[in-house]
Amino acid sequence: MHRDLSLVADIGGTNTRVALARGTEVLPDSVRRYPNASADGLPTLLRRYLDELAPGDLTGACVAVAGPVRDGVGEITNIDWTFDRDMLGTLTGARKLAVLNDLQAQGHALGLIAESDLTRLLPQPAAAPKAARLVVGVGTGFNAAPVYDTAGGRFVPPSECGHISLPRHAPEQAALAETLVTHHGFASIEDALSGRGFTRIHRHLHGEEADGKAIVARLEAGDPAARETARLFVQLLGTVLGDLALIHLPFGGIYLIGGMARAVTPWVGPLGLAEAFAAKGRFSEFMDQFGIAVVEDDYAALTGCASHLRHLPIG
Template identity: 30%
Template sequence: MIAPISQITLSPSLSTFTQTQQAAQARLVGDIGGTNARFAIVDERDRLSHVRVLHCADFAGPEEALRSYVELEAIALPAVAAFGIANPVTGDEVAMTNHRWRFSVEHLRQRMGLDRLLLVNDFTALALSLPQLAQDERHAVGGGTPVAGQAIGLIGPGTGLGVSGLLPAADGYLPLQGEGGHVTLAARDAREVRIIEWMWRHHDHVSAERVLSGPGLVMLHDAVRDLAAAPPRKLGSADITGQALAGTCPYCAEALDLFCALLGTVAGDLALTLGASGGVYLGGGILPRLGPLFAQSRFRSRFEDKGRFSSYLARIPTFVIDAPYAALRGAAAALKCPVRVGYDTTKQAQ
């Protein structure tokens, strides 16, 4: 009688071979933002382990952060790695927009002893994770139903403003690799015109990211106070959000209200540009902290507020992503992407 597989004990040599094979299939993944760097190991079944979040400001560069990660987790690095990074990825040299890190992808690969290192924009990585999200890893804001096999939009405020999406192709989806967060911000009403005019005093170009980000929320609060002739009060984005949610500061409340409304405008523009009948997903670190307030905000009404195309947008659903490590799964997916994404460097055969 043959024993069930669950009762078979592998011989030491076979067990060692299996463990070695699994280790060879493991990949190192990362999600590097302007504030935090997240690292993890992905196994042969695309499961995450050894997830750790490090503060970018604590390290001189990604090499130092990676060495700290390896030491803290007490692991050996896999031979293959993929990182999403909050920055354009156009070649070997990387100079982060919202952080001081400057590095060469190839030099980092060599220093860490990797056979392959793929670097992609962080929102390209996050976009690649969207088809993998479970129902409980997202929640809808407003109505609409996603249409299978259609374009999907992605936008998210954090330290900066990430924008990407997925376009349908014969064998799945192709991810967008752009910098849509730096489009020019448009006003919808006279109040927003005054806000943007105030920001022109400080910046020649008022992009969406200038306002729809953590630093942007601080600028919004400063603008609201100044336009009301209120005395200046220096608050961080977390303090502004907290006081707005608590209802203890009318200027914080208006700043957050404007933030959500303007995000709705930009997200609606993205949906129109892509024809995103598959839905628009909202990532980044800010929105999950808002809880029910975001669903009650002007975001959705402004998303649909596009004149003759309001009914078109009303059919497109919007979802807040509730999976904190989705971008890590997306980085792993980038390694198997059928088209070239980001900057890929490999060890040359001797």
């Protein structure tokens, strides 16, 4: 196997994808997906992968983690895993090393994602080549990261905005927030806009315990209760995306990633995403400057890791 290879990995709250990359190209035949529950930590999964593929010498290694990263140390929010650059170097023998937040990795992939892998929810107006963009993850958790293209290269600062307070200016949002505070002590955006948040909204509205996939299946079958759940989810998502758009001014577009973003895509139009997004009082007309798209590329975070490595010096 060609020696100019890097290892890239995307560690979500539920599963981990690992692959080899040459330049910014992820090699499709090298991609493996592992349930996180099958291992006691990321080193176990990476050793398993390296044993399976035996890629030989690696020039670089980059992992994206679903959680905060500080000084090269990543903590996965929804499982008790911690990982750092030194561990990555020991495992892989590579000299170009990086640990990113998963939204940072997605941000580094923008511009390398085919248009066919994007579902446009709101049209993207013309924008300057270096206009800021925003990546928003709606899956096992919730987070967002701005993307800035500068003269010195691309800069994607990390964020943990999924853990800020849930909006409650509309009565239905306030009622949901009060329920979440009662049960969890605090109402964060992630408590509602995530896979488990979808089930919490359903329980709040209908007093019924139901799996998220089951609710989506009922939504597809035309069930009114499931539609009511999806409506509150979609409108709350629109409100939060509008808030984030005003904070970051992503004239280059907003890009949604994650399983829940994809799951509700067919319903965002009829259930009022655009209206909730634009409901900003005297700034409502300003909001039509931001396009929104869903990223359908499962390997985007891996591509972002590879792109980031390509621009790193050997350290």
